Amino acid sequence: MSKKKVLFTVELDQSGRDLLDQNDIEIIVSPDQKEETFIKILKEEKIDAIITRVDPITPAMMDASPNLKVVAKHGVGLDNIDVDYATKKGIQVTWAPGGNANSVAEHTLMLLFMVARRVRHVDQELRGGNYNVRYTLKNTYELGGHTLGLIGCGRIGQMLAEKAACLGMKVIGYDPYQKQENMKAPITLKDSKEEVLKEADFISLHLPGTPETHRSFGMADFKAMKKTASLVNCARGEVVNTEDLIEAIKAGEIVGAALDVFEQEPLPMDSPLYDMEEVILTPHTAATTREAVYNCCTMAATGVIEVLKGEPVSYPVNHLDNLEYR
Known part of the structure; x- marks a missing residue:
């Protein structure tokens, strides 16, 4: 046989x-x-x-x-x-x-730390000889005491919430498929995405790639976020309108972003994202532990x-x- x-x-x-x-x-x-x-x-x-x-x-x-x-x-x-x-x-x-849920949750948490402390900018300045960059930093934050907003509260979102809560973060989220009474993770569910965007200091996306979610996160969402807020995406690149994200950061609608996934992969070498000091990039490595x-x-x-x-x-x-x- x-x-x-x-x-x-x-x-x-x-x-x-x-x-x-x-x-x-x-x-x-x-x-x-x-x-x-x-x-x-x-x-x-x-x-x-x-x-x-x-x-x-x-x-x-x-x-x-x-x-x-x-x-x-x-x-x-x-x-x-x-x-x-x-x-x-x-x-x-x-x-x-x-x-790979825990791996992705940990990677997302790492990116939260990195965007909160503007690690790309600091690293770049240090390598250029500016050891005193620490005296000029703006828009750097501790995670503890701040609010993490989850768009999508499935397995990975809930794992992230547990880790973030241990750091003293308040975690809120929006997911039309979840109910508060069934939520085991420390997430306070909101009735709309807009409520989460308005209240959160950091937004983390945990959405599947579907026709309904394709480019569903765009300029209207960035404008609804706090101007001091940042976006993290370790879910699917195509759920974010990349052009809107770039414009939102340039216009000061949000402070920055940390991305592990992109609309086009590999990320084209002519993408403006490479040159933006407000953006942390990793090459779809959240699940590679x-x-x-x-x-x-x-x-x-x-x-x-x-x-x-x-x-x-x-x-x-x-x-x-x-x-x-x-």
């Missing part, structure tokens, strides 16, 4: 490889991240499973292999997978809920193994009860 085959759209951690090897599943790693390359491999190798991080999994890819039974997400954001099409074709989609990578990779591999063996799926995205291969 021939081995089952899984396509890695990019190379993944050894922990996932080990699990797949132990279950006699052959791994094929794509040499690049082009859709035509993925389709070629899927067709020629008659791939049974795909594991992806951020690479799009399209209908054309799902049509390319008659053997394809499962698409596993190395992480939680599902905007790169056409889940509806997968469901129509009877393809199981799995994910890694919570696998050793712990998060291990969790997400092993959870994705587990999903592949369970589906290909016909076992109950631990982390299903879509619920398929009558798949032929089971």
